Amino acid sequence: MEDEEIEKTVFAYLKKKGFWQTERTLQNEQSRASSASQSEGGISRPEKGPQQHHDGYSKLRSWAYGSLDLYKHELLRVLYPVFIHCFMDLVAEGYMQEARTFFQTFREDHEMLHLRDLQKLEGILCPSHLEEMELARSLRQSKVVIKLCEYSCNLLLQYLQKTQSFSMLGVINEHINFEVSSGQPVSISDDSDVVALVGNNQDMAKQINQKEVRWGLLEDSIEERLEKTLSDSEKVEGENKEIDLDDIKKRSADGGRQGSSSKKLKKDKVVGTVGKCARSETSIISLAPRVKAELALPTMPTEVEQSILEDLRNRVQLSSLALPSVSFYTFINTHNGLNCASISHDGSLVAGGFSDSSLKIWNMSKLGQPAKAGSMQGENEYPHNETFIGHDEGKRSYTLFQGHSGPVYSSSFSPTGDFLLSSSSDSTIRLWSTKLNSNLVCYKGHNYPVWDVQFGPFGHYFVSASHDRTARIWSMDRIQPLRIMAGHLSDVDCVQWHANCNYIATGSSDKTVRLWDVQSGESVRIFIGHRSMVMSLAMSPDGRYMASGDEDGMIMMWDLSTGRCVSPLIGHNSCVWTLAFSCEGTLLASGSADCTVKLWDVTSSNKASKMDENKGSSGSKLRLLKALPTKSTPVYTLRFSRRNLLFAAGALSKSC
Amino acid sequence: MSIVPKETIEVIAQSIGIASLSSDVALALAPDVEYRLREIMQEAIKCMRHSKRTVLTADDVDSALNLRNVEPIYGFATGDQLRFKRAVGHKDLFYIDDKDVDFKDVIEAPLPKAPLDTAVVAHWLAIEGVQPAIPENATVDVLPVPSESKKLEHGKDDGLAVDIRLPVKHVLSRELQLYFDKITEVTISKSKSVIFKEALASLATDSGLHPLVPYFCYFIADEVSRSLNDLPTLFSLMRVVQSLLRNPHIHIEPYLHQLMPSMITCIVAKRLGNKLVDNHWELRDFSANLVASVCRRYGHVYHNLQSRLTKTLLHAFIDPSKALTQHYGAIQGLAALGPNVVRLLILPNLETYLQLLEPELLLEKQKNEIKRSEAWRVYGALMCAAGRCLYDQLKMFHDLLPPPNQPVFKHNGKVITVKSDNKRKSPANQSNSTQQMPLKKVAVDGSVGSMSNMSTAPKLQSATDGLGNNQSGEPGLRTSTSSGRLSNESIPGGSRKEMGISRAPKAHTVLSQAWKEDLDAGHLLASLFELFGEGIFSFMQPPELNVFL
Structure with a gap:
């Protein structure tokens, strides 16, 4: 700008003074210079x-x-x-x-x-x-x-x-x-x-991963109490057995479990005694450090606690040599409409979310029995216009929950099995009571389809993941989210609670897994390594490891404290829909769209990783213990019961 | 540039009423259209994944459009596939074939069946890590490799390399059972029917028979021991064996030890069938050839197969207490194993054996006609074996009988045709050489005289026996199994003269040269001549004979 002005004044001056020759030469010079600069540009242009x-x-x-x-x-x-x-x-x-x-x-x-x-x-x-x-x-x-x-x-x-x-x-x-x-x-x-x-901004990731993660288990957990009581009750073992027997009788009397579930019960008992013998070696869980809970956790009713303790006592000790029994629930006649399935902790309830917005619950312990229409009808009196209980036709084997207005993408049972959460593409989450067979709350907060919802390990709190790139933490008694976790660059596809309730993990379409602090809502870890969308997550019961499965069939084991991949598990050749750790953390089960359930030995990897730290050599592969092929049934969900019986569910698909 | 060509944009513009879209605009729009398409597909894939499917459906695309706040497209039910049709006159313009549906048809159509309601069924996928074999589970065969590798792994881990083999319980399919029943039935009862021939062909070619092999072996062994008096059955059993051996899909080696005794029985048994009526000689010859073929094929796998066989046969041969029929079988069996076996095992014993045999041959000493004819048979077999051995020796001289095989093969048919005249000639020969031979006997036996030409004898007899099917099967069989033998067989017959005549002048000098060098052969011939007289000459050509003499 200044140059031009100077030039102008110069020209004006020359004109005024009548130095037209000088003016012309100056003009010539200028035009030459500009053409030169143009030609310069002309040369440099194609070079670039x-x-x-x-x-x-x-x-x-x-x-x-x-x-x-x-x-x-x-x-x-x-x-x-x-x-x-x-x-x-x-x-x-x-x-x-x-x-x-x-x-x-x-x-x-x-x-x-x-x-x-x-x-x-x-x-x-x-x-x-x-x-x-x-x-x-x-x-x-x-x-x-x-x-x-x-x-x-x-x-x-x-x-x-x-x-x-x-x-x-x-x-x-x-x-x-x-x-x-x-x-x-x-x-x-x-x-x-x-x-x-x-x-990703790697520096940021690195910085984040510097933060401390206290992955230890909660103080005064039920397991810990069990260990204590066990050491006390070692002497009165005989008494315990009697209680067991009583318990069986009681259950068979009032529960009337038939078919598979009664078999299952026996099985549990049989192997339960074996497990008890193997109990002498202390489980890994007791080795984990203890941390305080940052959330106010709900108190557990004593009878629930009793039943959990009972289950823990009868837990089968699983290892690479003692593989679990797998009970498979197959959905038939789904007409390609089943989007998700979930199984309650004791395996007695199975929920399926369908693309026609419905949610259906089967009580597996009553399977095969004629529907007791009368007693159910009584419960039907709770008035709720959104709920239709499936007994008006008298023949339906399931309870139908209707309320969503879009495909149901995920469902989750509370630890006690009293409540069921479902998330849908209508961007809502609904809380259902399995006791009342009705909808209790509709949580609205997300703006886009909610892909996943998970109850916390102790109930009351739950977390949801959505297409709006956030994960949100909720409590049952509030209709507004307590925390919003934002940071993923794409959809949050799956969520999982950490065993101590202080962290949640989210898997995303941006191919990363993040760990978030529940209290502060900050991202404390970014796990980078997947090559495609992360579909499933599982936390080891000792709180130290996390497994994540992706769209390509790769499963990765992560060490939460270091934020590094322990070892990739390669074996599946299609989406890994679901992952589950056995209760003592020795086995990892994975279910995939390639119609197999695979069991992996996780202890070997832990050892290997420890050795890794010493040697600094590249990680060894985790061992595939067993591949259990299903009959053209992709595995949608897996759940280890508290007694270490593995439940799996999937929809029979003819095209598979 | 982009996947969506600008023509497509123009077409779409026209379809929504924009007649004149400038090509620049179309060109600019095309890449953006592609980008939006990709965007929608990306969202659709997410929806698909969350619906836990691996196949993209129109619903997923609808949901993706919903996510992007685009109005969903209607009219694309997932039920049936879209049918695209090519527009006439355009190479790459497609449209959806939207059929007109008559409203009346839709209304009047019966209601479709209500779909079955969703249900959940439970089963055990695994019990303590082991998959139970129940119909709900996938067949274990689908993934056999991992289990094996796992087993290996386990072995390594535990440091136990113990290979525990569980008793294998194998299940025969219903079809195979039916097949087996049918074959055994046909073998026993309808061995002369056409079906049996078909059955043999099936046994020789079908690929899925391996599971039945042990059953067949057992069946054969069982039936042979049971029906030693029933020659047709034995014969058909041997044919079954032959077919099984021929089948390229069967792995028969592990079962040979079960089959061999039956076959040897059919060679050297004292009595096979009804002695008077049945032509058990033929069965012995057939079985001998079968055993020889087994030795040739599996000798390298079971190194002691042949040695054990020859031992058995030799025992039968040199034991004077055995019946002549057994001797005959043993000789044929050994002869079928090849000239070397004959030279090593028969020739050393020949002289003593002939001394033993001589009284049986003579009319004066052996009054029993049957025994005598048997003796002649044995004599013929011996001579044939010795002769072949001799022939083999002679053949060792290069150029001596240069092209004998080809002409012989060609004349194979001829051999058969000249039989009759041969028959006439042979007795004459015989009577010349062995003057003891009573003419009457020739007349009675019909072909005993042609013992020097044993191949023709059984054939003639089989024809007379009425085993028509054998007749047709045999020549072909022989051609295929033992070419060497064929050449041998036929030399004494029709080709003798021709060969002699055609090659005599050329080979003459060569032969004399060679023969002088080979004293062994000379000695052999001499000794054989001593033993058999001129009958042995039928195994060689007159010119050579002349040279030698």
Whole structure:
């Protein structure tokens, strides 16, 4: 601006004074200068153009592939960020066609590790999409951190300087942070960072993961009390057995359990005695440190406590050599409408959420009995217009809960089995009473479909996950959420409580799992490593480990305190819908869309991880103990009863 | 550039009433359309996953549209697949085939069946980690590999490499049981029918028979021991054995030890069938060939198979107390095993044996006609075996009988045709060489005279026996199983002269040269000549004979 003004005044001055010759020469000079600058631009323009990106990348690629074997894998890691940023640069500059061809040419290299992201990025076709798409935006904004050893970093820089490939240098400078470490290159297997370089500010993740997680179990837990009582009652063992017998009688008398559940009961008893013998070795749980509860927990009614204690006493000790019995509940005639299933802690109730907005509950202990219409009818008198109890036709084997106005995506029983929560695409969560067979509360808070809802380990509190990218904590007595956990970059697909109630874990479509502090509502851990949407989560009963399963069939074990992956479990070849730890934490069961239930030995991994810490070698694979194929029934849910009987449920699908 | 071509945009614009959409606009819209499509699909996939499905449905897309606050599209029920049709005149323009439905039809159509209501059934997927074999569970065979690998793993972990083999309980399918019953029935009762031939063919070719092999072995062993007097049954049993051996899908080695005794029985049994009526010689020959083929095929697997067999046969051969029929079987069995066996086992005993046999051959000394004819049989078999051995020796000289096989094969048919004239000739030969031979005997036996040509004899007899099916089966069989034998067999017959005539001049000098070198062969011939007289010459060609003599 100033220059122009000066020029103007100069011209004005020259005109006024009549120095027209000087004026002309000045004009000439000016025009020459401007044309020169234009031509300069004309030269530099094509250099920055699409072809250069293409050539630069292909050269870098062939150089990286031809580099020394020892450093090759490190250098290859650099290629992916360079690739996507080159592509996005091209798009941003408006070279759609070139961007497309560039993408297609080199796509194959990265398909193995980054297929899902590539599929998303492929859709970017104009600069505005870059702004709009979450993934692209976060990629553009954040810098990728890549670990390199000193030598590979030198190699790379030398190459870039020697070949004068400034476009590549620019991309690398702009989007990649090198974390140079002296010494030998890191081993290939330690590439979880590479996989996860996507879309996250890694510094932030690292910072978050520095925070302390007190993963210990609650003080004065029921298990602890049991240990105490057991040590006391060791002497009066005989008495206990009598009580057991009495209990059986009592139950068979009033419960009238038939069919599978009576079998199950016997089974429980039989193996229960075995378990008692094996009790002498103290369970892992007792080893875990103790923490105070940060939430005010509800007090447990004494009779419930008694029954839980009873169950704990009769628990089967599971290990790699003593596998659990699995009772499978198959939904038939679902007409592809079953969206979710859940099983109560004692396995007697099974709920199914359907895409026609209905929720149906089967009482498995009464299965096969003629419906006792009379007694149920009495309960039907509780007036609630939203609820229709399925006995008006007299024949239905289930209780029908109607109230939602969209597909029901998740349901969860309270620990005592009195309540049932369901979440739906109508963005509400409903609380149902299984005693009254009616809807009690409708919780409105989410703005989009609620994918998952889970009762806390002690009831009363529950947590929900939604398409609106938040997870919310609720208590039964309030219709407003107590906490909102926001931070995920995409849908929150699944949630799980930590054993001590102080944390919740959420799995998301952004391929990460986060751990949140319930009290503060802050994210305390980010677990990066999955390559696709996280579908299922499970917490080990000792509170130290977490398992997460994804869309591709991979299961990862995480150590909560370090925030690192203990070991990936590879075996499923389709979505892992559900995960469950056995009660003493020795086994992990996984259910998948590939119609199998798999049992994994978790103790070996724990040992291995401990050894890992000493040796520093790459993690060993967890052992697959057993694959139990079902008859074309994808496994929707798994639940270990307190006695360590495994319940599984799924819908028979013909196309499977 | 984008997957959605600008033409599509133009078409869509036209369909919603925008007639003139400039191509620039279409070009600009296309990438955005693609992006939105991808966005919706991404949401739809999320909905699909949360509905715990692995197949995307129209409902999922509807839900995704809902999520994006787009009005859902109606009219796409998930029930049936959309049928796209190509627009006429356009290469890549498709439309949905929307059929007109008559309202009346819809109203008058009967109500569809009410769908079954959802129910839950419970079963044990596993009991303490083991899947019970109940219909609700998937068949265990689907995943056999992991269980095996797991077993291995277990073994390693526990440090116990004990291989515990559970008693295998195998179940025969109903079909196989029926098959077995049918085959056994046909074998026993209808061995002359066409069905039996079909059954044999089926046994020789069907692939799913392996589970039945042990049953067949048992059946054969059982039936052979039971029906030693019933020649047709024995014969059909041997044919069953032959078919089983031929079947390429059957792994028969483990069962050979069960089959061999039956076969050997059919070779060297004292009595097979009714002596007077039945032609048990043929069965012995057949079984001998069968055993020999087994030895050839499985000899390398069971190294002591042949040695045990020859031991058994040799015992039968050199034991003078055994019946002549047994001797005959043993000789045939050994002969079928090849010339080397003959040279090693028969020839050393030949002289003493012939001394023993001689009284049986003579009319004066052996009054029993049957015994005498048996003796002649044995004599013939011996001569044939020795002759073949000799032939084999001669064959060892390269160029000596250069192309004998081909012409012989060609003349195979001819051999049979010349039988009659051969028959006439052979007795003549015989009578010349062995003057003791009574002419009457020739007349009685019909073909005893042609003992030097044993291959023709059974054939003739089988024809007369009325075993028509055998007749047709046999020549082919022999061609396939033992070519060497064929060549041997036929030489004495029709081809003798032709070969002699055609090759004599050329081979003449070569032969004389070679023969002088090989003293063994010479000695052999000499000794055989001593023992058998001129009958042995039928195994070689006259010119060579001349040279030698």
